Amino acid sequence: xxxxxxxxxxxxxxxxxxxxxxxxxxxxxxxxxxxxxxxxxxxxxxxxxxxxxxxxxxxxxxxxxxxxxxxxxxxxxxxxxxxxxxxxxxxxxxxxxxxxxxxxxxxxxxxxxxxxxxxxxxxxxxxxxxxxxxxxxxxxxxxxxxxxxxxxxxxxxxxxxxxxxxxxxxxxxxxxxxxxxxxxxxxxxxxxxxxxxxxxxxxxxxxxxxxxxxxxxxxxxxxxxxxxxxxxxxxxxxxxxxxxxxxxxxxxxxxxxxxxxxxxxxxxxxxxxxxxxxx
Amino acid sequence: xxxxxxxxxxxxxxxxxxxxxxxxxxxxxxxxxxxxxxxxxxxxxxxxxxxxxxxxxxxxxxxxxxxxxxxxxxxxxxxxxxxxxxxxxxxxxxxxxxxxxxxxxxxxxxxxxxxxxxxxxxxxxxxxxxxxxxxxxxxxxxxxxxxxxxxxxxxxxxxxxxxxxxxxxxxxxxxxxxxxxxxxxxxxxxxxxxxxxxxxxxxxxxxxxxxxxxxxxxxxxxxxxxxxxxxxxxxxxxxxxxxxxxxxxxxxxxxxxxxxxxxxxxxxxxxxxxxxxxxxxxxxxxxxxxxxxxxxxxxxxxxxxxxxxx
Numbered sequence: 001x002x003x004x005x006x007x008x009x010x011x012x013x014x015x016x017x018x019x020x021x022x023x024x025x026x027x028x029x030x031x032x033x034x035x036x037x038x039x040x041x042x043x044x045x046x047x048x049x050x051x052x053x054x055x056x057x058x059x060x061x062x063x064x065x066x067x068x069x070x071x072x073x074x075x076x077x078x079x080x081x082x083x084x085x086x087x088x089x090x091x092x093x094x095x096x097x098x099x100x101x102x103x104x105x106x107x108x109x110x111x112x113x114x115x116x117x118x119x120x121x122x123x124x125x126x127x128x129x130x131x132x133x134x135x136x137x138x139x140x141x142x143x144x145x146x147x148x149x150x151x152x153x154x155x156x157x158x159x160x161x162x163x164x165x166x167x168x169x170x171x172x173x174x175x176x177x178x179x180x181x182x183x184x185x186x187x188x189x190x191x192x193x194x195x196x197x198x199x200x201x202x203x204x205x206x207x208x209x210x211x212x213x214x215x216x217x218x219x220x221x222x223x224x225x226x227x228x229x230x231x232x233x234x235x236x237x238x239x240x241x242x243x244x245x246x247x248x249x250x251x252x253x254x255x256x257x258x259x260x261x262x263x264x265x266x267x268x269x270x271x272x273x274x275x276x277x278x279x
Numbered sequence: 280x281x282x283x284x285x286x287x288x289x290x291x292x293x294x295x296x297x298x299x300x301x302x303x304x305x306x307x308x309x310x311x312x313x314x315x316x317x318x319x320x321x322x323x324x325x326x327x328x329x330x331x332x333x334x335x336x337x338x339x340x341x342x343x344x345x346x347x348x349x350x351x352x353x354x355x356x357x358x359x360x361x362x363x364x365x366x367x368x369x370x371x372x373x374x375x376x377x378x379x380x381x382x383x384x385x386x387x388x389x390x391x392x393x394x395x396x397x398x399x400x401x402x403x404x405x406x407x408x409x410x411x412x413x414x415x416x417x418x419x420x421x422x423x424x425x426x427x428x429x430x431x432x433x434x435x436x437x438x439x440x441x442x443x444x445x446x447x448x449x450x451x452x453x454x455x456x457x458x459x460x461x462x463x464x465x466x467x468x469x470x471x472x473x474x475x476x477x478x479x480x481x482x483x484x485x486x487x488x489x490x491x492x493x494x495x496x497x498x499x500x501x502x503x504x505x506x507x508x509x510x511x512x513x514x515x516x517x518x519x520x521x522x523x524x525x526x527x528x529x530x531x532x533x534x535x536x537x538x539x540x541x542x543x544x545x546x547x548x549x550x551x552x553x554x555x556x557x558x559x560x561x562x563x564x565x566x567x568x569x570x571x572x573x574x575x576x577x578x579x580x581x582x583x584x585x586x587x588x589x
Contacts, residue, residue, distance in 0.1 A: 078480055080405065107483030117474040121496040131482035134492050180478070187482060 024051040025091065025190030025221035027072065032086035034067050034076055041067045043249035045086075047240060051190075054213060054222045056236035056258065058229055060273070063242045064250020065225045066114075069193050072223065073109035074102040090191065107131075109191040110184035115200050116176035118168030118183070125164040127179055131187045146186050153219075154182035155212050174205025178212065185216075192216065194224040198231065210235050229274055233262050241270045344564050351562025361528050361544070364553055371563050373530045374544035378570065380532060381449045381524065381540060382514055389453035389513075390506055393460025397505075400461070401468035402490055420458035427454050428519030436523060445531075445538030448524030452513040459509035467501025468494060503582050507575040514571045517542035541567040 027049035034042040042064040049055045057065045070076040071084045088095045095105045118127045128147045151157040156178040198206040213235045226232050232239050240255040254270045265271040355370045362369030428451055435447035471494050479489035526543040548560035
């Protein structure tokens with residue numbers, strides 16, 4: 001699964017079209033619903049996410065953005081009482097198929113969380129290769145190679161190559177978040193989910209992560225939840241706007257190319273939100 | 280109002296504003312504030328004296344045991360078996376070995392069960408079964424140790440083995456250790472933030488591997504505290520051992536035969552009417568304290584985090 005370097009084939013879809021392209025990390029969400037206990041957090045959500053592009057999910061607090069994101073790699077169901085229904089097709093394969101193994105799903109769809117969470121008892125090196133090492137890879141040369149490649153892709157190699165054996169928790173917040181990105185990239189996922197990856201970071205660290213997201217777009221399908229509309233405008237190719245409906249469940253209001261959604265929204269509620277009239 | 284710079288010539292006194300009392304001056308504050316300082320001082324004094332009293336008591340006990348026990352200590356005390364009254368010398372070596380052996384076996388039995396129960400309660404336990412488990416663990420924790428001793432006596436001394444034996448002692452100690460390990464370790468596992476579990480699950484690790492490779496190592500220090508605490512508690516138990524291991528004046532490593540133990544040895548020496556044996560009781564108590572301190576030190580050192588020393 002490491003055909004991630006053919007930049008030519010991954011030309012960013014021209015703005016204005018939202019369509020899928022099989023085999024490169026395309027995601028099709030069909031009629032997805034998510035519950036916490038009896039409370040429905042996401043209602044009947046369908047959308048098609050362009051491969052090798054950045055899709056931003058925006059919306060006010062509590063509108064189900066994160067829940068939706070966590071449904072994509074079946075992390076939602078980890079919480080107590082949480083469940084989801086519907087279809088999420090990764091390159092045509094349903095991650096919610098009855099015989100689908102959530103553990104395998106998460107190896108193909110990586111995730112970066114809101115707060116940087118490197119494993120505190122592991123070194124920088126061990127953090128990066130944790131997924132492979134714990135999955136049973138023992139080949140030291142291969143692990144070394146993966147560690148360096150992942151850290152380079154996460155734009156962290158130059159800053160940490162002399163402290164690979166130090167604790168991952170000793171890095172700065174921004175470095176820790178890039179370490180977490182490197183850790184996710186080491187598993188060679190097709191899709192990278194990011195749940196407000198900059199909300200705990202300062203502006204300088206944020207802009208580094210944003211540069212990185214623009215860089216990674218060439219090889220990965222990225223879905224990013226963000227609170228920050230400017231961030232969505234800066235990094236994403238497509239934007240989905242979610243809002244609570246009258247049942248307090250998150251619903252997709254508008255989805256389209258970022259430039260269009262921010263300059264010429266089709267829905268009144270989108271316009272109100274992006275112009276700061278509420279939210 | 281601006282103050283002159285340091286280099287500027289001093290202003291003429293007539294233009295200098297009279298000193299205005301600072302609103303933050305504690306002497307100028309109102310009566311209610313003054314009583315607040317008083318209450319603060321009294322409370323702080325109470326807390327410090329409570330801490331001092333606790334440490335003082337412990338130090339007095341420790342010092343007293345050292346003073347009374349030290350005269351009994353010599354090489355023979357650590358290497359010889361106890362001698363009948365009237366004979367000079369002798370030691371508590373069989374009790375030392377018996378305590379170490381029974382503690383080891385009890386740890387091998389109790390620590391995995393305790394940690395396993397803790398993992399179940401913290402990582403999996405939901406619903407009525409978990410509540411029952413938690414209730415039973417609390418119940419065992421509150422059980423007087425003599426009751427544990429009687430139970431094991433009825434089960435293992437009367438029936439399974441047929442005589443007093445070291446294995447029964449170990450089982451009794453293990454039963455005492457399990458709830459201590461479980462409750463301590465469960466609390467420690469709950470302190471591990473969920474973000475680490477999510478990070479591991481998000482990497483495509485199965486639940487059990489997440490627990491083994493991420494949750495347990497993160498709570499390592501707490502795990503060790505729980506184990507050491509339970510070993511210290513079990514190492515000092517006397518009543519259940521009197522009913523199970525019985526004690527032994529001779530060297531015996533046979534788990535199916537009566538086995539000596541330091542607390543039992545202390546008891547036997549202390550209730551005897553001989554001054555020499557009383558000294559030996561104090562000496563044994565000192566040895567027991569040393570053994571438990573060394574055990575916890577060794578456990579901590581051997582499981583130290585080696586990050587950065589790779």
